[in-house]
Amino acid sequence: MPEKKKTKKKTKSKKTKELNTKLSVYGLDGKVVDKVQLDKHLFDGTVNETLLYEVNKMYEANRHRGTASTKGRSEISGGGAKPWRQKGTGRARVGSSRNPLWRHGGVIFGPKPRDYSYSMPKKAMRKALLSSLNARLLEDSIKPVVPIELEEVKTRAFKSILDNLKIEGKTLVVIDKVNREVGYSSQNLKEITLKEGRNINARDVLLNENLVIEKDALVKLMERLK
DSSP: OOOOOOOOOOOOOOOOOOOOEEEEEETTTTTTEEEOOTTTTTTTTTTOOHHHHHHHHHHHHHHHOOOOOOOOOOSSSOSSSSSSSSSSSSSSSSOOOTTTTTTTOOOOTTTOOOOOOOOHHHHHHHHHHHHHHHHHHHHEEEESOOOOSSOOOOHHHHHHHHHTTTSSEEEEEEESSOOOOOHHHHTTTTEEEEEGGOOOOHHHHTSEEEEEEHHHHHHOOOOOOH
16 A cells, blocks of 8 residues: 655744833833833843742852751760669660750751852853843833932932832832932832842842833843843
8 A cells, every 4th residue: 555645734833922122211200211222132032930940049048047056965965974774773774864865855967057058150140130031021021211310318209200100019120330319218118129230130130020220221231141
């Protein structure tokens, strides 16, 4: 019998959400004043969830103080004398009253101070930061702004900027350089995290729903991620 020709099945490619890589730059009054073009090679919508999990786990481990400590039987005072003789009493043999099985005795396999911190390759950290930024871009949660400047230290003035931008919820505000007025004005806002662009990482972006970033800081961040 003639062999049947194998036909290749056509697979339908799913269309992903088209990314808007040309973002509006807002003024402190909430009005659009400029545009900024994101690097399409960096901001392509790729989100590596496994890598984000691993990097977040590393940051959590590095925050672990590791100061928990317990005493073993050799570290507890007392218990030097044998409670009773080895044989003839009818009771179980025992060598020390600081036996872990006794009250006030030592702890078996208890925690000791240790260092939980570890590091991951720089390339993995860079890719994780890029994945977190792409995740926020897919959610339309990135708002570039002009340089944030305040004349005096005033929480109300900083809050009014966020109100003009219609920002609600936990927000990461990234600026090029932190100055005294902006730094102190943001301290009393519980849902606001203020950081310089050179210091942000994937965990900072993931812990906040919104990302407000100065245009200059965004340009430098793209250069850092190349």
